[in-house]
Amino acid sequence: MAAMAPGGASSSEIYKGNAPRLLLPTWVVIGVFLLVPVALMAIYSFLTKEFRGGVIWEFTLAAYDQFFLDRGLFGDEPPSIEWTYITIFWRSIWQAGLATVLCLLIGFPTAWFIATRDARMRTVWLLVVTVPYWVNLLIRTVSMKFLIRDEGPLNAFLLWTGVIDQPLGLINTNLAVQLGLFYSYLPFMVLPIYAAVERYDFALSEAAADLYADRWTILRLVILPVVKPGLVAGCILVFVPSLGAFLAPDLLGGAKSFMIGSLIEEQFKGAAGNWPFGAAAAMILMTIVMIVLLVYARSQTREAAA
Amino acid sequence: MRQLDLRRFPGFFAVTMLCVVVLYAPLMVVAVYSFNASSSITLWGGFSLDWYADVFTGPEAPKFRVAAMNSLIIAVLAGCGATIIATAAAVAMHRAGRFRGKTASFALINLPLMVPEVVTAVASLIFFTAIGFSGGVGTILLAHLTFCIPFAYLPIAARMQSIPDAYEQAAMDLYATPWEAFRLVLLPLMMPGIFSGFLLAFIISLDDFLITNFVKGAGVETLPTAIFGAVKQGIKPNIMAISTLMLGVSVVFVTLSWLIGRSGQRDKA
Amino acid sequence: MNVPLLGYEPINGWYHPGKEKQFRGWFGIVTGTVISIDRVVKSFGTFTALHEVSLDIADNEFFTLLGPSGCGKTTLLRCIAGFEPVSGGQIRLHGEDIAPLPPFKRPVNTVFQHYALFPHMTVLENVMFGLQRLGWSVVDAEGRAKQALELVHLSQFLKRRPGQLSGGQQQRVALARALAPEPKVLLLDEPLSALDLKLRQAVRMELKQIQRETGIAFVFVTHDQEEALTMSDRIAVMSDGHVQQIGTPREIYEAPANRFVADFIGETNLIEVPVLGIEGGMAEVSLPGGRALRCPTPLTGPVGQGVLSLRPERIDLCAPGEADLVVTATDQVYLGTDIQLKATLAGGQELTIRLQNALATRLPEAGTQVGLKLEAGAARLLAA
Numbered sequence: 032m033a034a035m036a037p038g039g040a041s042s043s044e045i046y047k048g049n050a051p052r053l054l055l056p057t058w059v060v061i062g063v064f065l066l067v068p069v070a071l072m073a074i075y076s077f078l079t080k081e082f083r084g085g086v087i088w089e090f091t092l093a094a095y096d097q098f099f100l101d102r103g104l105f106g107d108e109p110p111s112i113e114w115t116y117i118t119i120f121w122r123s124i125w126q127a128g129l130a131t132v133l134c135l136l137i138g139f140p141t142a143w144f145i146a147t148r149d150a151r152m153r154t155v156w157l158l159v160v161t162v163p164y165w166v167n168l169l170i171r172t173v174s175m176k177f178l179i180r181d182e183g184p185l186n187a188f189l190l191w192t193g194v195i196d197q198p199l200g201l202i203n204t205n206l207a208v209q210l211g212l213f214y215s216y217l218p219f220m221v222l223p224i225y226a227a228v229e230r231y232d233f234a235l236s237e238a239a240a241d242l243y244a245d246r247w248t249i250l251r252l253v254i255l256p257v258v259k260p261g262l263v264a265g266c267i268l269v270f271v272p273s274l275g276a277f278l279a280p281d282l283l284g285g286a287k288s289f290m291i292g293s294l295i296e297e298q299f300k301g302a303a304g305n306w307p308f309g310a311a312a313a314m315i316l317m318t319i320v321m322i323v324l325l326v327y328a329r330s331q332t333r334e335a336a337a
Numbered sequence: 338m339r340q341l342d343l344r345r346f347p348g349f350f351a352v353t354m355l356c357v358v359v360l361y362a363p364l365m366v367v368a369v370y371s372f373n374a375s376s377s378i379t380l381w382g383g384f385s386l387d388w389y390a391d392v393f394t395g396p397e398a399p400k401f402r403v404a405a406m407n408s409l410i411i412a413v414l415a416g417c418g419a420t421i422i423a424t425a426a427a428v429a430m431h432r433a434g435r436f437r438g439k440t441a442s443f444a445l446i447n448l449p450l451m452v453p454e455v456v457t458a459v460a461s462l463i464f465f466t467a468i469g470f471s472g473g474v475g476t477i478l479l480a481h482l483t484f485c486i487p488f489a490y491l492p493i494a495a496r497m498q499s500i501p502d503a504y505e506q507a508a509m510d511l512y513a514t515p516w517e518a519f520r521l522v523l524l525p526l527m528m529p530g531i532f533s534g535f536l537l538a539f540i541i542s543l544d545d546f547l548i549t550n551f552v553k554g555a556g557v558e559t560l561p562t563a564i565f566g567a568v569k570q571g572i573k574p575n576i577m578a579i580s581t582l583m584l585g586v587s588v589v590f591v592t593l594s595w596l597i598g599r600s601g602q603r604d605k606a
Numbered sequence: 607m608n609v610p611l612l613g614y615e616p617i618n619g620w621y622h623p624g625k626e627k628q629f630r631g632w633f634g635i636v637t638g639t640v641i642s643i644d645r646v647v648k649s650f651g652t653f654t655a656l657h658e659v660s661l662d663i664a665d666n667e668f669f670t671l672l673g674p675s676g677c678g679k680t681t682l683l684r685c686i687a688g689f690e691p692v693s694g695g696q697i698r699l700h701g702e703d704i705a706p707l708p709p710f711k712r713p714v715n716t717v718f719q720h721y722a723l724f725p726h727m728t729v730l731e732n733v734m735f736g737l738q739r740l741g742w743s744v745v746d747a748e749g750r751a752k753q754a755l756e757l758v759h760l761s762q763f764l765k766r767r768p769g770q771l772s773g774g775q776q777q778r779v780a781l782a783r784a785l786a787p788e789p790k791v792l793l794l795d796e797p798l799s800a801l802d803l804k805l806r807q808a809v810r811m812e813l814k815q816i817q818r819e820t821g822i823a824f825v826f827v828t829h830d831q832e833e834a835l836t837m838s839d840r841i842a843v844m845s846d847g848h849v850q851q852i853g854t855p856r857e858i859y860e861a862p863a864n865r866f867v868a869d870f871i872g873e874t875n876l877i878e879v880p881v882l883g884i885e886g887g888m889a890e891v892s893l894p895g896g897r898a899l900r901c902p903t904p905l906t907g908p909v910g911q912g913v914l915s916l917r918p919e920r921i922d923l924c925a926p927g928e929a930d931l932v933v934t935a936t937d938q939v940y941l942g943t944d945i946q947l948k949a950t951l952a953g954g955q956e957l958t959i960r961l962q963n964a965l966a967t968r969l970p971e972a973g974t975q976v977g978l979k980l981e982a983g984a985a986r987l988l989a990a
Contacts, residue, residue: 043502044434046515053429054442056422057486061445064483065457068464072456075463085466137359140352147344156353158595163360165587169546169561170580173568174363177370177577184366214359236343246346275453277547282568292455292547299462299551306463313459320453503722506689509709510716511736511787518710521735525726 069317076310084304094311116294116312123290124319126205126280127273130212131220134269135262137213138220142261145221146228157225164218172278175211176202179283203285211279212269219268227261260334267327271320291316364584371577388578395575397567404563408543411478411559416539419485420493423534424527426486427494428519432502449484457484458551465552473554480552481542488541489534496530497523529597536594540587638665640700640823641686641791647694648681648847655681657847658695663791663825668817670826672834673844674870679827682844683793686825687716699790710739715784716793720800721776723768729755729779730764736787754786755779757816774805781813785820792817794826798833810837831871835859843867863904865988868915875916875957878990881909889987894951897930899980903987912987918946918960920984923968929977933957935970945969949976 046053076094078086096102101113145156163171178185181198189195201207235257239249255262277292284290291312298309371389375382392398426446430439449457461480470476504526508518546561553562560583567576641663648656655678663669671679684690686697688709697705704712715736723732733754737747755761758778768776777797784792794813798806814837817824828834834841835855843850843858843866851863862868865876882890882898889903891914905912926932933949936956940946947959947969959978961969970976 043432045502045505045509045518046428046432047434047436050429050433050436050439050442053425053433054438057426057442057446060422060483061448061486064461064464064479065448065452066445068460069452069456071467072460072463137352137356140346140349141356143346144349144353154595158591159357160360162588162591163364165540165591166364166584167544167561167580167587169544169564169568170367170583171363173564173572173576173580174367176568177572178363178366184370185362214363217356217360233343240343246343249343250346271451271453275455277455295455295459296547296551299459309459310463313456316453317456320451320456324451501720501722503718503720504724506687506709507716507718507722507724507783508735510687510689510714511783512710512739513735514710514739515708517739522724526724 072310073314076307076314078307080305080307082304084299084306086306091307094305094307097305097308098311098315119289119294120291120315120319122205122288123274123292126208126288126290127212127270127276130209130216130273131266131270133209133213134217134220135266138217138265139224139262142221142224143228146225146231160221161218163214168215169278171214172211172282175207175214176282179207179210202283203288205284205288207283208280208288208290211283212273212276215276215279216269216272219272220265223264223268224258224261227258227264231258260331263327263330267323271323274320275316367577368581368584371574371581373574376574388574389582391575392578392582397575400558401560401563401579404558404560407474407477407558408560411474411481412539412542414478415481415485415542416489416535418482419489419538420531420535422482423486423489423493423538424531426490427497428523431494431497432505432523446490447487450487454547458548461548462551471554473557476552476554477549477557477559480548481545484545484548485538485542489538492533492537493527493530496527496533500526532597533594536590536597540590639663640665640667641825642698642701643682643686643695644698645695646682646685646692646697646705648678648685648690649693655847656685656692659844659847659849660695661842661849661852663823665823666821668814668824668826668837668839670828670834670838670841671844672828672831672841673850675829677844678847679829679844680795681847683716683795683825683827686791687714687793688712713787713790714793715787715789715791716795717777717780717784717797719795719797721768721780721797723776723779723783725768728765728767729760729771732768732779733783733786736783740787751782751786754782757785757819758782773801774809777801777809781816785816785822788820789822791823791825794824796827796829798828798830806833813837835871843870845870860983861902861904862915862986862988865913865915865990868986868988873918873958873960875918876913877916877951877955877957879912879914879987881912881987884908884987891987893930894953894955895930895932899930899985901985901987905987905989909989911990913990915986915988916957916980917984918958919944920981921957921959922979922981923959923961923970924977924979926975926977928979930980931957931978933976933978935972935974935976937972938969949978 075086077090077092079089079091079093081087096110097113098116099113100110102108102110141160145153145160148156177183179199179201180186181200181202183202185201186195186198189199190197201210231254235253236249239253244252275292276290277296280288280290281293281296295309295312295316297303298305298312303309370381372384372386373382374385374387392401423446426442429436430443430446452460457480461476465471465476500523504522505518508522509515513521544561545559546565549559550562550565553559558566560579564576564579567573639662643659643661643663645658645660646656647654647658659678659682671682673679681690685692685705688704688707688711692705695705696703699713704714724735727735730748730751733751734744734747737750738744742750752761752764755764758781760775760778760782763771763775763779768779771779777800780797797813798809801809810833813824826834826837838855840852840854841858842852845866851858851867853861853863858867859871862871868874869876877894879891879893882892884890884903884905884907887902887904888900889905889912890898890900891912893899893914899914901914903912931951933951935947935949937948938945939948941963943963944960945963947961949957949959951957957978
């Protein structure tokens with residue numbers, strides 16, 4: 032190991048002056064194929080819809096109006112708040128939040144358990160927990176649907192054992208969606224918590240125990256505050272993709288668990304065919320996500336400064 | 338040691354086991370049912386490989402074969418492209434000192450991770466439609482290349498950060514030009530990171546459904562969109578066989594990347 | 607007397623045979639200047655790491671840059687190697703300014719602090735690396751590399767990877783790798799700091815011997831004064847980006863130029879005294895208690911007040927009647943070979959005295975008055 036110690040590595044400036052050349056491809060690709068499209072999408076959300084899909088280049092606030100305000104069937108009533116889409120967004124936030132809590136409740140003990148194994152078993156356990164993440168998300172979601180549907184193996188097993196006498200009716204419920212989201216993003220929760228716990232200095236636990244704290248008091252007053260950055264990072268990593276998820280709500284949820292992802296998809300691929308409205312919904316989703324990330328980034332820099 | 342092990346919390350092992358069961362039960366059930374002789378997806382009719390035969394020779398075989406080829410070609414090209422772009426970016430971010438626009442560049446590299454997938458999908462669809470580009474596989478490839486960059490960047494940058502620049506300084510002290518120092522010293526040392534970066538980008542590309550579904554031209558399918566289309570009409574046993582095959586491919590890839598990562602660590606020792 | 611030490615002459619690159627004709631000298635005898643640091647300034651933003659540093663390093667010399675961490679010694683080394691561009695001044699190699707050259711165009715090689723051996727190459731490949739960059743053929747490079755490894759007694763490990771070697775062996779490979787291209791100057795950046803104490807002491811002598819055998823000028827950076835004193839032909843003591851003193855180990859220990867050097871090299875007692883007069887390198891000062899003392903000094907002009915440096919090992923006990931200083935003993939520390947005696951002057955100032963253990967049978971009890979005799983060379987007057 033002696034040969035590796037970085038020894039301060041004060042200034043990595045070996046290729047100083049080459050940064051523009053080296054970063055040019057990144058700027059071109061992400062700039063042209065993400066930054067420009069997002070800007071274009073923002074513009075589209077202010078354009079007039081074309082009924083066959085697409086837009087007419089006329090500026091209007093109609094998409095946002097449709098999202099937030101109800102003007103009656105023929106658009107001639109005094110505007111009141113339109114709850115349909117706000118409800119869908121609220122449900123998405125709620126579902127994503129519950130999935131995040133579920134991930135946290137399962138993810139923390141799992142990450143803790145893994146991080147306290149010896150080095151060799153740790154890699155094995157990490158592999159065990161991350162392998163499903165490498166399996167295609169669609170296939171995982173389909174597998175979940177297959178498992179929990181009313182005629183599926185889960186219900187068959189429970190009926191056979193006599194635990195239940197009729198199918199659980201899990202499929203097409205909010206719970207199924209939460210389960211699907213949990214299943215999709217659990218590794219995102221486990222890995223950052225694991226990284227935080229691995230760095231945790233167990234002398235802190237010993238110090239707390241020496242000062243008369245019992246096991247659960249140590250967890251509450253010492254461990255959780257110390258590994259909090261890992262917990263927060265995990266929650267962000269689960270919450271953000273859950274919010275805009277499409278596959279889990281689409282395949283596992285019913286009409287009552289319609290989420291943002293499906294709402295937007297319907298505007299472009301489905302029957303609704305309202306591009307400006309879809310763009311506006313996407314803008315609102317992106318705004319929410321950016322606010323979450325900004326608040327997170329701010330708290331990070333504050334913590335780093337403290 | 339037995340009386341008070343502060344690393345141990347009662348119930349944590351049980352939760353971990355629950356976690357593992359939840360993660361693996363659906364995949365295992367599907368894998369088992371893919372060997373079902375019965376065409377019913379509910380009843381067990383004995384072991385058979387019929388559905389695997391169906392995947393390769395059945396009526397839907399040509400459709401899935403084309404979709405699989407598309408997926409593979411896109412994943413290889415997008416993976417390679419993203420790996421090269423990310424390697425150059427990592428060198429700039431970790432070996433070029435401070436420069437104007439560094440923070441902005443870092444944000445840009447990570448932008449595809451921060452923008453929700455469905456938003457990227459919508460924006461890409463609008464963009465490709467607006468410029469009148471509906472190249473089928475071409476649009477998918479460009480979209481994949483874009484969102485694969487941060488995934489390739491993560492392991493490459495992590496690896497590069499762990500390589501002290503003393504190695505390149507030593508090379509240049511021994512009369513290597515900057516390009517030789519990169520080619521003969523930095524690049525070989527980065528190789529495990531570059532492999533992991535490529536594998537991650539490759540898997541992510543193979544995994545994508547939502548963005549592909551938005552930007553794909555009419556009639557062009559990748560494996561996930563083809564499976565999604567089929568699932569919409571009900572889960573059939575041949576889908577379970579395909580899923581199991583893809584599960585196998587994923588396991589092979591994880592093992593591969595794990596082994597490469599381990600050899601990288603051995604290099605360091 | 608120009609012996610091609612490793613038996614080969616470099617084929618091309620920076621090597622100019624004409625310039626090598628000058629007499630290199632015998633062991634330790636300095637003949638010509640190889641590196642001339644001329645008013646080199648280095649600043650990082652608003653922080654100035656080197657303030658117009660000037661020093662000459664001779665051919666065939668073991669030269670040490672010594673100072674506490676942050677004094678600028680490593681920065682100076684990196685400036686010579688070419689890793690840090692200088693902000694001002696010249697670095698001349700045989701009279702040519704090399705400051706504008708990138709590191710790979712300087713005939714100077716470095717042994718890095720943590721060796722920086724390429725982990726993906728074998729020991730032999732590591733040592734061949736520089737030679738191949740200079741355009742040597744594989745056969746020639748291999749021959750020279752093997753000789754260089756022989757010089758450091760590592761011929762049996764050619765095919766090993768650096769990771770399979772011990773710290774001491776890695777250090778030798780790093781040395782062989784830097785020596786193989788026969789640089790004009792070898793730079794060593796605290797190369798012993800990663801070794802454990804016993805090994806460090808053994809390697810010191812070996813390093814010094816290799817320097818003599820090869821005749822290459824070594825510039826050695828360390829914060830360890832014992833290392834510097836035992837190995838160097840000359841030492842430059844640095845602090846805060848300034849060179850405080852350049853001299854042989856004996857000179858900087860026996861005749862420190864200022865308060866910093868006296869304090870940093872070895873142990874010393876510093877007490878403020880009024881100066882009675884200075885003439886011809888000798889000063890007359892008034893000791894606490896009233897006795898006058900003549901002692902050497904680097905100062906010239908008339909000064910009212912100075913600092914007297916008293917080396918603890920050159921102070922002895924005596925009867926209070928014939929004493930230079932009278933103190934009250936306060937404490938003793940047992941150090942094995944020595945015993946350290948702590949005492950205070952009447953003014954409350956603490957003094958440390960080192961007595962050899964064998965002679966220290968008559969140690970004063972704490973609280974008793976003791977007379978101190980300043981032996982020859984014990985005192986030196988420095989600027990306050």
